[in-house]
Amino acid sequence: MNPVIKVSAQTRYIEKESDPARQRYVFAYTILIENLGDKAARLRNRHWLITNAQGDVQEVQGPGVVGEQPHLQPGESFRYTSAAVLETPVGSMHGHYQFEMDDGARFLVPIPAFSLSLPNLVH
Numbered sequence: 001m002n003p004v005i006k007v008s009a010q011t012r013y014i015e016k017e018s019d020p021a022r023q024r025y026v027f028a029y030t031i032l033i034e035n036l037g038d039k040a041a042r043l044r045n046r047h048w049l050i051t052n053a054q055g056d057v058q059e060v061q062g063p064g065v066v067g068e069q070p071h072l073q074p075g076e077s078f079r080y081t082s083a084a085v086l087e088t089p090v091g092s093m094h095g096h097y098q099f100e101m102d103d104g105a106r107f108l109v110p111i112p113a114f115s116l117s118l119p120n121l122v123h
Helices: none
Strands: 005-013 025-035 041-052 057-063 077-086 090-101 106-117
Touching (some): 005 090, 025 090, 025 106, 041 106, 077 090
Antiparallel strands (some): 025 077, 041 057, 090 106
16 A cells, blocks of 8 residues: 655745736745655655646656655655746646655655635635
8 A cells, every 4th residue: 555645735925036017926835745654655756737827837847846855754744845936926736746665666646736826816
């Protein structure tokens, strides 16, 4: 049985790094990854689809997250913050992480979609 990995996200608009006049909207997102299962696993790769309000999609993939490949024992969690830059004041992100168990078996963990939007713009 694979470890049970839970992924949740919190977002915030970074006004001081954004420039709406130049269609630059910067959003920080903090991800919490929790190993709720009974086996350890290492986060090996990430794959994101970032979509703006015009339907344009940026694809981001590569090893680990923020330069790390955390190894999560049962009951452990890992939190990190990163950022996304959009050309519109509203967008969304989703994707998956690839994890590897200690025996070498790999599995995907979906990252549920979450919104990126200016405060009070979307209710």
